[in-house]
Amino acid sequence: MKKERNDTPYVQRREARPPVEFFAPKVNQTVIDKALQQVETLQKEIDELRGYFSETVSQTIKRLMESKKWKSSIFQSKTGLNQGLFRKISTIQDKKLSLPVIISICVGLCLPQEISKQLINQAGYALSANSIEGIIYTRIISGVLPYDIPAINAVIDEIELKNPGEKIRRLGSQFYDGHSKGED
Numbered sequence: 703m704k705k706e707r708n709d710t711p712y713v714q715r716r717e718a719r720p721p722v723e724f725f726a727p728k729v730n731q732t733v734i735d736k737a738l739q740q741v742e743t744l745q746k747e748i749d750e751l752r753g754y755f756s757e758t759v760s761q762t763i764k765r766l767m768e769s770k771k772w773k774s775s776i777f778q779s780k781t782g783l784n785q786g787l788f789r790k791i792s793t794i795q796d797k798k799l800s801l802p803v804i805i806s807i808c809v810g811l812c813l814p815q816e817i818s819k820q821l822i823n824q825a826g827y828a829l830s831a832n833s834i835e836g837i838i839y840t841r842i843i844s845g846v847l848p849y850d851i852p853a854i855n856a857v858i859d860e861i862e863l864k865n866p867g868e869k870i871r872r873l874g875s876q877f878y879d880g881h882s883k884g885e886d
Contacts, residue, residue: 751817759804759825760790760797766811767791780810782851782874801827802871805839809849809873818843834861834868842873 755762767777767788774785783806790797799807804825808818822829822843829843830836838858841847847854851874858870 755820755824758796759799759821761795762821762824763791763799763807766813770811777810781806782810783807784875799825800871801825801839802873805842806851806873808843809851809854812849813843815844834865835870838870 757765770776772780774788777783777788778785783803787803791799801822804822804827805818808821813821819829828836829840831840838847838861842854847857855872855874858872862868862870
């Protein structure tokens, strides 16, 4: 018995599928109207921030602290920095500040990442992805680590133990333990 050979090429038949329907929620005009009501407030904040960054770093920090009604004791408890530095920032318009001091102030003020980056750039610094310190500071301002100076310093100490050749400058003052000891 001979098998018949089919000389026609094999053709796979596709079944027609119904068109896919996409879910598109109805636009909620109330939500849009509410968002549009916030435009004026947002524009005011944008204009105010633009004004901040046209000044020196210490003037910008001073204005940010004034907007939160900070006194020297609050400055010390939130940033871990001493009251003497608060007075210098308040009186010296172009006080040069180190990168760890800037980061400590960003943490204390709970600044958003974009504002923190702007303040760091305004001070003449850049966070390098090539150094452990730059990576840690980037994580701090991005909110990956808790906004608490003693907790951040504990993380820094632990990372330095695991990377003995690297130096990461701690935040706050050298002897800060998380408690304010100063008076206003």
